[in-house]
Amino acid sequence: MSAENRMVVERLVEAFQRGASLPDEIDLDNPMVKSVLEKMSDSRRKFFEAMAKNRVARKINVAQARGMRKYWNEVLHAKENGKKVAWVPFNFSPRIFHALGIIPVCVEGLDSMLMMLEEGIEPYLDLAVERGLPDTLCSAQRGVVGLFEAGVIEPPDLLLNGALGGCDPNSKIFEYMAEKWDIPVLFLDVPYYHDQRSHDYYAYEFKEVINTLMDMTGTRLDEDRLREVCELSNQAQELALEINDMKTNVPNPVPHAYNGGDTGMKIILDGTQDAVDFYQISRDLIAENLKNGVSAAKPKEKLRCLFIYTGYYFDGTFTYWLEEEMSVSLLSTVLSWFDHIPIIDTSSLNSMFYGLSTGMLNLPMTRQLKGSWNMPGNWMEDCLYYAERYKADCCVFTGHTACKQAWGAYRLVTDKLKEELGIPSTRLEGDGWDKRVTPMAVIKEQLEEFFSIVQENKQ
Amino acid sequence: MGAFKELSEVAKSLENKYTKQRKKQGGKTIGYVCSYVPEEIFYAAGILPYRITGKGVADTARADAYLTRVNCTFARCVLELGYSEKYEFLEGAVFMNGCDHIRRCYDNWKAHEKALPFMYILPIPHRLTPQGLQWYKEEVSLLKDAVERHFGVEIKPEKLAEASTMCNETRRLLRRLYDLRLSDAPPFSGAETHTILTASSVMPKDKFNELLSSLLDEAETRPKAANGKTRLLIAGSLMDDVDFINAVEDLGAVVVTDTLCFGARNVWNLTEESGDPFDALAERYYYHEPCPRMAGEYKRRLSFVKDQAERARVDGAILQHIKFCDMHGTDNALLKHDLEKEGLPVLELERQYGPLADTGRIRTRIQAFLERIGR
Numbered sequence: 001m002s003a004e005n006r007m008v009v010e011r012l013v014e015a016f017q018r019g020a021s022l023p024d025e026i027d028l029d030n031p032m033v034k035s036v037l038e039k040m041s042d043s044r045r046k047f048f049e050a051m052a053k054n055r056v057a058r059k060i061n062v063a064q065a066r067g068m069r070k071y072w073n074e075v076l077h078a079k080e081n082g083k084k085v086a087w088v089p090f091n092f093s094p095r096i097f098h099a100l101g102i103i104p105v106c107v108e109g110l111d112s113m114l115m116m117l118e119e120g121i122e123p124y125l126d127l128a129v130e131r132g133l134p135d136t137l138c139s140a141q142r143g144v145v146g147l148f149e150a151g152v153i154e155p156p157d158l159l160l161n162g163a164l165g166g167c168d169p170n171s172k173i174f175e176y177m178a179e180k181w182d183i184p185v186l187f188l189d190v191p192y193y194h195d196q197r198s199h200d201y202y203a204y205e206f207k208e209v210i211n212t213l214m215d216m217t218g219t220r221l222d223e224d225r226l227r228e229v230c231e232l233s234n235q236a237q238e239l240a241l242e243i244n245d246m247k248t249n250v251p252n253p254v255p256h257a258y259n260g261g262d263t264g265m266k267i268i269l270d271g272t273q274d275a276v277d278f279y280q281i282s283r284d285l286i287a288e289n290l291k292n293g294v295s296a297a298k299p300k301e302k303l304r305c306l307f308i309y310t311g312y313y314f315d316g317t318f319t320y321w322l323e324e325e326m327s328v329s330l331l332s333t334v335l336s337w338f339d340h341i342p343i344i345d346t347s348s349l350n351s352m353f354y355g356l357s358t359g360m361l362n363l364p365m366t367r368q369l370k371g372s373w374n375m376p377g378n379w380m381e382d383c384l385y386y387a388e389r390y391k392a393d394c395c396v397f398t399g400h401t402a403c404k405q406a407w408g409a410y411r412l413v414t415d416k417l418k419e420e421l422g423i424p425s426t427r428l429e430g431d432g433w434d435k436r437v438t439p440m441a442v443i444k445e446q447l448e449e450f451f452s453i454v455q456e457n458k459q
Numbered sequence: 460m461g462a463f464k465e466l467s468e469v470a471k472s473l474e475n476k477y478t479k480q481r482k483k484q485g486g487k488t489i490g491y492v493c494s495y496v497p498e499e500i501f502y503a504a505g506i507l508p509y510r511i512t513g514k515g516v517a518d519t520a521r522a523d524a525y526l527t528r529v530n531c532t533f534a535r536c537v538l539e540l541g542y543s544e545k546y547e548f549l550e551g552a553v554f555m556n557g558c559d560h561i562r563r564c565y566d567n568w569k570a571h572e573k574a575l576p577f578m579y580i581l582p583i584p585h586r587l588t589p590q591g592l593q594w595y596k597e598e599v600s601l602l603k604d605a606v607e608r609h610f611g612v613e614i615k616p617e618k619l620a621e622a623s624t625m626c627n628e629t630r631r632l633l634r635r636l637y638d639l640r641l642s643d644a645p646p647f648s649g650a651e652t653h654t655i656l657t658a659s660s661v662m663p664k665d666k667f668n669e670l671l672s673s674l675l676d677e678a679e680t681r682p683k684a685a686n687g688k689t690r691l692l693i694a695g696s697l698m699d700d701v702d703f704i705n706a707v708e709d710l711g712a713v714v715v716t717d718t719l720c721f722g723a724r725n726v727w728n729l730t731e732e733s734g735d736p737f738d739a740l741a742e743r744y745y746y747h748e749p750c751p752r753m754a755g756e757y758k759r760r761l762s763f764v765k766d767q768a769e770r771a772r773v774d775g776a777i778l779q780h781i782k783f784c785d786m787h788g789t790d791n792a793l794l795k796h797d798l799e800k801e802g803l804p805v806l807e808l809e810r811q812y813g814p815l816a817d818t819g820r821i822r823t824r825i826q827a828f829l830e831r832i833g834r
Contacts, residue, residue, distance in 0.1 A: 132796060134780075134788035134809070136529075164585035164754050168559045171585070171754055172789035179757050179793050187754040189591060192556050192582030204590055371556075372580065373566050404783060407527045408534075408563025412570055 008117070008152045009076045015116045016069035026052040044116065047316030054320065056285045056294075057257035063281040064261040067274035078103050084157040084217045087177075089141075089170050090263075090335075091363040092162040092188070095233050095271035095356055096210060099226040100219045105156060106267045107173075111143040111433065112313055121314070124150065125434055133176065138169040138402035139433035145173065148181055158184040158216060160209065162360060165190035166370045169402050186212055190361070190370050194377030199358055206357035223349050229271035230344040230352050233359075236270060237341055239279035244339060246286055247390050251295030252304060252329040256319040258282050259336040266338055266363075297322075297329040303451055303458070306392040307333040308383045308413065308425070310400045312443060314435040321444065326451055331390040335364050337382055339389075373409040380413050387423050394454040396447070399429035401437060424457070426450040462674035463651070466667075470657035470701070473515055473540070474548050477662045481507055482548055487610060490552040490575075492537070492561055494720045495583050497599060497744045499730070502622035502664065503614045504606050510660035510721075511552060512699050513537045515545070516813045525567040526560070531781045532812035533697055534560040541568040541575075551577025551609070553602065557752055558786050577609050585754050587746060596741040603737075620736040625664045632671045633659065633726045639675070640715045641771055644683035649693070649714025650704040656721055657699055689829055692768050694718040694794065695779040695808075696787040703810070706818060707777065710826050716771035718764050724748040727763075751790040760790060761797055768803055775804040775832045777825070781812050804832050 027033060028049060037045050051058050078085045083103050088094070090108040097104035114121040121139070124146025129135045131149045133142060147153040161174035164187055171187070178185035188209045191198035214220060240262060247254045261278060269275040288294075295301045305322070311333040312318050322328045340362040344355030361367065368379035375381075387395060395417055397410045414425035428446055430438035460468075469475040478488050489501050490511040498508035513536025519526075522538035540546055552575050554565035562580065569578040581602050584591035603614050636655065639646055647655075655674075659667050689712040693704070698719050707714060717723050730743040748763050749756040768776060778794055780787035788809070795805045806828035810821055 132792040134785065134792065136783050136788060137785055161754070165556065168752070168785045169789075172751070172785050175754060175757055176789050176793060180796070185755065187586055189584045189586045189588075189754075191584070191594070192580075201590070201594055208588075208590070371582075372562070372569075374570070401529055402785075404529050404531075404785075405559035405563060407529045408525075408560065409566055411525050412566065 007154070008114070008147055009072060009154075011117060012113050013069065013072045013076050015113075016065050016072055026058070028052055043120075043315060043317075050317045050320035050324075051257070054255065054257070054324070056289060057255045057320070059285055060255065060257045060261055060278075060282050063278045064264055067269050067272070067278055068264070070274060071268060075103055075105060079154070084219070085154075086213070086217075087156040087159050087174075089161055089163045089167075089174070090267045091166060091170075091360070091366040092160060093266070093270055093356065093360050093363065094268055095229050095359075096226075098271040099229040100214065100217070100221055102213075102217060102219060104268070107144050108140040109264065109268055110147075111140050114143045114147075115314060115316075115433070121433055122436065133173075136169075136402065137173055138167075138400075139431050140402070141170060141173040143433065145177060148177065155181050155183050158186065158213070160186045160188070160213065162188035162190065163366070164188065165192060166366045167403070167405065169404075184216060186216075190366055192371045194361070194367070194371065194375060199354075199361060202361050203354050203357040206360065207353055210353075226349070226352055227346045230346045230355065232273060232276055233271045234343045234346075236265065236275045236279050237338070237343060239276070239283050240338060243279070243283055243286055246290050247331055249290060250304075250391060251293075251297065251301035252331060252390070253289035253294055253296060254286050255296040256323060256330040258286065259330070259332050260319075262338070263335045263364075266336075295329070297327045298324045300327060301329050302327040303393045303454060304329045304331055304391055305451075306331045306383075306387050306390060306395045307398060308379075308387075308395045308417075309334050309397050309403065309406050309410070310432050311335070311398060312430060312440070313432050315440045318440065318443075322447075326448070328451060331392060332386065334368060334382075337364050337368070337386060338362075339385075340367065340377075369405050373412050374416075379406075379409060380416050383413050383417055384420060387417060387421055392423055393458055394450070395423055395425040396450070397425060397427045398432065399427055400432045401429065402431075424454055462670040462677070463655075466658040466670055466674070467654050469662050470654045473512070473545055475661060477666065478507065478509065478548050487550045488548060489577065489606075490546060490549040491554075492552070492564075493555045493557045494725045494747065494750070495555050495557065495744055496553050496581055497740050499619060499622035499626055499740055500599070500603055500606060500614065502625065503618035504610060504612045506550070506606070506610065506612075507663060509549060510699075511537055511546070511549075512657075512661075513540060513813055514699065516540060518814050522567075525571075526563060529783055530563065531558075531560040531696075531783045532816075533781055534564040536813040537561075538564050538567055542571060542573050544573055546575065549575055551575050551579065553577075553579045553581060555581045555583055557750065558784070560783070577605075579605055583745070585752060587749065587753060587756060592742065592745050595745045596738065599741045599744075600737070616736050619740065620732070623730040623736055623740055624732060625668070627729045627732065628668050629659055629664050629671075630726050630729055632668060632675065635675050636671070637716060637723065637726065639678050642683075644686045645713060645715055646678045646681040646683050648704075648708055649691075649717075650701050650708055652714070653699070653701045653704050653722070657701065660699075660721070688713040689775065689832055690715045690771060690773045692716050692718070692764070692771060692773045692776040693779065694764055694776060695791055696781040696784045696810075697721060697812075698779070700812070700816070702818075703779075703816070703821070706822055707825055710822065710829055712825075712829055715773060716767045718748070718760075718767055720750060723767060724750070724763070751786040757790065757793060761794060764794060764798065765801070768798070773803070775806065775828065777806045777808060777828070779808040779810050782809050804828070 094104040124143040128145035163170035265275040345351040501508040728747040731739040778791040
């Protein structure tokens, strides 16, 4: 476990502090930079080197790290500042918490951050299982259970899960944490369908949950503050849509570093000025790429690839490998499918509530995986929509082992992609967070083979 | 033929004499998956409800092309039976969104050329709230409409009330069966009980009630299990596998109770017989002893397990789950922690369903557990 057994959040703040203070230009041959690199773990060093070589990606990462440094610092000092902390899954928008003055912590976000630690995420994944959690549960949350078991994280004031129906492991892990560590928990049901009745049902549930949340935390919602949060969120979404429009260009000027940041903003900082700043910086950099005909894939875009589900997060260099060594533009993963999140009508409290809940029902995974694979507003529809919109040459299902609901439908979906758009897909098998399930070298080999076949057929 | 023999005959194969007879006479049979599907709706429509099982599958090669190795073997076995037309004696199949595996089983079967003429999914909320009950009532009403439309029948309130009374009678009789197993020398083994439970889910309830009633009347004269055997409770994932229970009992234990969705969880709650039959039915199914897919109900589930264990004076509990069943796997981890804290020995067991069931390993684990209990 952690060498110093220090609390994890403190160490995350330090990591973001380092990331946020990167200069605009980095000379990897500079002796001082070299000495810093030597102290990094192998995976961190490789990620740093990959990022440092790519100016636009680096600047996008720095913009993200600045917001995150501030945010994690707030998490760290929540108690002394009299703030409540609520843990949520990634498909629960943080906007309402920012309006209420409660600090949201996205469990999958925190889990992913563990990969920045010297010891990595694996000891925490293993500890959770050693203490009873089935190993078939998702590594995107399992690491956080390991933090509890190791005693290196403060329990939150409450848990709030909104993944019911979209993902079994996700909802069960919240119940597990609540019962095992006696943490108050709230659940928000997700309906099976995506029609008006479902939106109304969900909006009612959402309102009920927020009322209970306020009672539990002693917070009150200020309409003007909520409007401010919604307006910031609207600004961010408009910028994000503008960037997504730029992805439709050939070559694609949007580096994948942006997609990761986009997800990070939506699940942690949506509704804040920091998120707006991130999107503005990203938009300007990408617009410059577009204007200068700069492709995200180097030196020239050979293929455009859509990951129809999650990616591999355990190796930060992976997407740079795709772009810089394979010359493949990674258009997006399901975790940045935010096009259907509506701009919120801020004219009244009710309209804002409805806009927030509609947005949540359209968050990645909730939207696509909650019901049947081919219902309106579901996975198949979105795969076809994004593949067509971004002019994908091929699709990849990365096969995150815990996502049984996606595994159970990927064949139907990929058959449809082939049938309707003529786009080939491949299925891999690997864990997004646990590098031991399928080593990166194997994943790369399989992708290289696939890309070479697609490339051949394209020509 | 004795009542138990007749029930055993019914339970042992997919098609039984009642489903065959019905087909011959032009009657309809509908399959359903899960204890949240109200079978009374089908009885009221003059259709025989049949609880779908995954038994009798030699391998899951066809199903595995769509449901993969990370999907539970029960769902894969059901899909295999669907793809290989073993359920062609059914006019339809009604699923519910119980878990990620079973809803994908429905998706894949429905999308396949071997889909049955009537494929339907009944979505139920994941929380027990007044708003959720309302949603579920609307869904049951939509199911009723769909059945009426597809089969050209009318489901009348009085027929629904009759069906509720009949199904309640089944539950009362089964409850008597559970009560008889409380004795020191139970007249019915766990395997026999599961045979009876299986039969109850695949044959007409009126006939089943007659048979079970006469069987229970004979209980006094039945040979009893030896006194002093290790008394066990079984909980966890779907279990319609009599062989599993047999394997446990062959090792010198007797299964005296359970909290399974094929067993006690499906038997314990009755439908209110006064008032509006439709509302009463929906309320009974919605609020019946909850499955782990119902969020925030862990304490109620724990309490049900504890009550059953106490009532049946068990020496230990087997908490089993089918591999990749995160619902029961997670609940079992919590239950183990809480039950052991109260002094009840627990064996947590991950198993496979159907052809992948590794009987040897399971037997060894159970044997070791029985030795640990020291009875």
